[in-house]
Amino acid sequence: MKHLIYVFIAASLMLASCEKNALTIPVDPVTSGARLKLINVAPDLPGGIELAVNGKKFSAFTPSGVTASSSGFAVGLPYNNSFPSSGSNYAIVSPGAVSLSLTSPATTTTASATAVGSSSATLDDNVYYSLFVSGTGVQPETTLLKDDFTQLNSSSKVYVRFVNMIPNGPATGYDLFILSADGKTATPVAQAIAYKGASSFVTLDAFTNPTLALRLPGATTNVGTVVFSNIANGRVLTVFARGLVGRTGATAASLNLYVNR
Template structure:
């Protein structure tokens, strides 16, 4: 039932911000059912982009003029939608493009990544820009994962690991309860451009720890992440693994926490 409310909310929002202007945000066929998709810009040094599906914009900030903003869109390290909602499009095969804003004086409408993907009614997907943006070719990596969401479970939460760091080896993800210090492995040997299945964990506050398989050294850590029962989370590694994960460097290794539901 919650999924239906999310679909309805997103459709109503899309209709509200729709305009007959060429650069307005459009809802493909305005479906009342369809595939649900989240979009991530986790490519290092990537510029602001918007996502298109078969030439129709499917992610953007709303506009009061109908003209596309040259600065507002999905910047590096951000997600659309940023909440636990998804966008909705009709099922079918799409060419998804991460495209520069049309109002730029340089590289207007330039696609920096393309992905052909079949999406189906009633299913959820996440599309990630990943790797590092090449300033010469003006391209970056892109991949999609199927979000096989478990049924809502009031006795616990579900989590997974998505690996988007192009220069990092495969990782294990361990959740360390900050109250009991008990460590729970939840993902094993997850390589670049892949995701683990969702795994049930108990509600609590956890340190998220990434280690190389069969080792004990902590490589990337994010502390004090709250995990709430009935919810589902994607923990996504992004950044340059050669940098220390501490500090404030934009490109440092970092474990993003995005709720799927």
């Protein structure tokens, strides 16, 4: 009987200790702050991009090359990627007038990052934004777009926006099409979008595994394509042209996308 009493007391003490040290998870949803997503389409920065908002690091990744004797070196957001990820998540930042500072980390050493640009913006509370970093060379440009979902309320439709981030493309811009399963029919989504330009979100009927194609105005040849296999009713997408005309491989002119909602 005494053994049972001792076991009960020990178990009670263990539970009390666990409760004392338990992680408290907030139950209230975040209801304030501007929402921001960063997209790197600047191909000439090997170290990628790091963004600081009001001097505070926005994009954060695990350092590379960490050892017992070295803290490693910073890792930037790679070209053709977004932060936080290409999914429908945004980071929350304080609203109001903000300073935006861009740096590009060294790729193999612990040397400090190189400052590559700065700008300012005003972010509204509870508003969603996409910040594109584009251009050639080591001094990229920034383009801030407001991601307005307030009128995109149908649960049976899909919404697509096209953004052109090819800096050396034609002045007439590019078109975006959705191709039929056999590739014979091309349905226009947005046309003649110039560099750093963006269409509004276009309402479309839901489709399965669509192939989206980038074309020159009036042309039937695809400059680049991207396939999206995670379509759901009510989905909101941004499809963007990136890369450079005349290049091959990873930095060739083509398409990518991310989920807004």
